Amino acid sequence: MPPIIQLNQLTKTFLVDGHPFNALDGVSLEVQQGEIFGIIGLSGAGKSTLVRCINLLESPTSGTVLVRGQELTKLSSKELRLARRKISMIFQGFHLLMQRTCLQNICFPLELQGIAKSKAKERALELLQMVGLEEKANSYPAQLSGGQKQRIAIARALATDPDVLLCDEATSALDPKTTREILSLIRDINKRLGVTVVIITHDMKVIEEVCSKVVILNQGKVAESGTVEEVFSNPKSEAGRRLVYPGGMPALHLLKDSRVIRVAFNGGTAYQPLIASLAIDCGVKANILGADTRNIDGKAFGTMLLGLPEDEADANRALQYIRSQPNITVEEVQDYHA
Numbered sequence: 274m275p276p277i278i279q280l281n282q283l284t285k286t287f288l289v290d291g292h293p294f295n296a297l298d299g300v301s302l303e304v305q306q307g308e309i310f311g312i313i314g315l316s317g318a319g320k321s322t323l324v325r326c327i328n329l330l331e332s333p334t335s336g337t338v339l340v341r342g343q344e345l346t347k348l349s350s351k352e353l354r355l356a357r358r359k360i361s362m363i364f365q366g367f368h369l370l371m372q373r374t375c376l377q378n379i380c381f382p383l384e385l386q387g388i389a390k391s392k393a394k395e396r397a398l399e400l401l402q403m404v405g406l407e408e409k410a411n412s413y414p415a416q417l418s419g420g421q422k423q424r425i426a427i428a429r430a431l432a433t434d435p436d437v438l439l440c441d442e443a444t445s446a447l448d449p450k451t452t453r454e455i456l457s458l459i460r461d462i463n464k465r466l467g468v469t470v471v472i473i474t475h476d477m478k479v480i481e482e483v484c485s486k487v488v489i490l491n492q493g494k495v496a497e498s499g500t501v502e503e504v505f506s507n508p509k510s511e512a513g514r515r516l517v518y519p520g521g522m523p524a525l526h527l528l529k530d531s532r533v534i535r536v537a538f539n540g541g542t543a544y545q546p547l548i549a550s551l552a553i554d555c556g557v558k559a560n561i562l563g564a565d566t567r568n569i570d571g572k573a574f575g576t577m578l579l580g581l582p583e584d585e586a587d588a589n590r591a592l593q594y595i596r597s598q599p600n601i602t603v604e605e606v607q608d609y610h611a
């Protein structure tokens with residue numbers, strides 16, 4: 274199936290103090306129908322600009338935006354309005370209408386489409402039920418918690434039966450527990466309705482929790498992309514390593530003369546048993562220089578830096594042993610003196 278969203282060489286140039294500045298610089302990516310796709314990057318990386326280009330709230334300086342094969346930049350304003358109904362968006366700040374009740378907020382996009390009031394109300398009630406807030410139909414946004422406001426915003430976003438839900442830092446204003454609840458609602462909606470979801474965040478945990486694919490955006494460019502497992506267990510780009518190891522890479526100067534390897538776990542053996550069996554099965558004692566393993570989907574992922582013994586034969590034996598393990602990849606770290 275062709276991708277539902279396809280960005281080709283997208284560039285957005287702003288004039289800042291009279292000088293051109295590329296907020297996006299040749300971004301290409303593809304989102305497949307039905308997936309939950311993550312875009313992560315530090316503040317100022319260009320995430321919001323990117324997501325606003327997907328529904329053409331921001332018009333790209335160059336490059337193309339295809340949604341379901343339709344090139345949005347080529348549409349008339351009427352065609353674009355119709356295409357946009359199928360691309361909904363939720364935000365960190367919820368953006369609810371404060372003078373309207375929850376029910377009226379959800380009815381709003383339907384009224385804009387000219388749908389009869391009674392029909393709109395019926396649909397809004399269904400959506401309230403889907404997000405678990407039937408009892409708040411007649412409450413005003415000011416009477417709701419942050420998590421409840423975001424549920425109403427999600428219900429409103431779904432009112433027009435979109436194919437794509439764009440979430441720009443939708444959980445950044447929420448505490449960790451509420452964040453998990455909202456993410457679980459988004460996952461549920463994705464599964465039940467088949468809506469493709471694009472999640473923009475600066476928080477790795479959000480990506481780990483729900484996304485299958487991820488793009489790391491850095492200074493307007495794609496630094497790396499792949500499955501969440503690949504990228505987070507073994508980040509290849511500088512920007513990726515900064516996100517995965519926010520405290521900096523572990524100190525490597527301790528074992529100056531021995532070989533250092535990076536072991537990446539892809540859902541197999543946990544690392545303690547590996548070190549133990551290295552000692553028992555091959556009589557080699559490896560030093561753990563640093564480890565950052567995490568749980569994704571109930572499986573262990575992550576990387577570990579190991580210092581191998583100085584003795585060449587021992588080191589080779591250890592390497593061979595680790596390479597023979599399932600779901601583990603090994604690379605030698607060349608620049609460990611740095």
Ligand SMILES: Nc1ncnc2c1ncn2[C@@H]1O[C@H](COP(=O)(O)OP(=O)(O)OP(=O)(O)O)[C@@H](O)[C@H]1O
Pocket residue numbers: 287288289296314315316317318319320321322323475
């Ligand atoms: N309308 C604009 N005019 C000029 N510069 C802009 C404009 N919009 C965004 N920028 C600049 O483009 C860069 C990317 O901004 P953007 O809002 O896309 O970043 P972001 O990754 O969403 O950051 P955050 O995580 O803080 O929301 C920033 O340096 C920003 O100052």
Ligand SMILES: [Mg+2]
Pocket residue numbers: 320321322
């Ligand atoms: Mg932003």
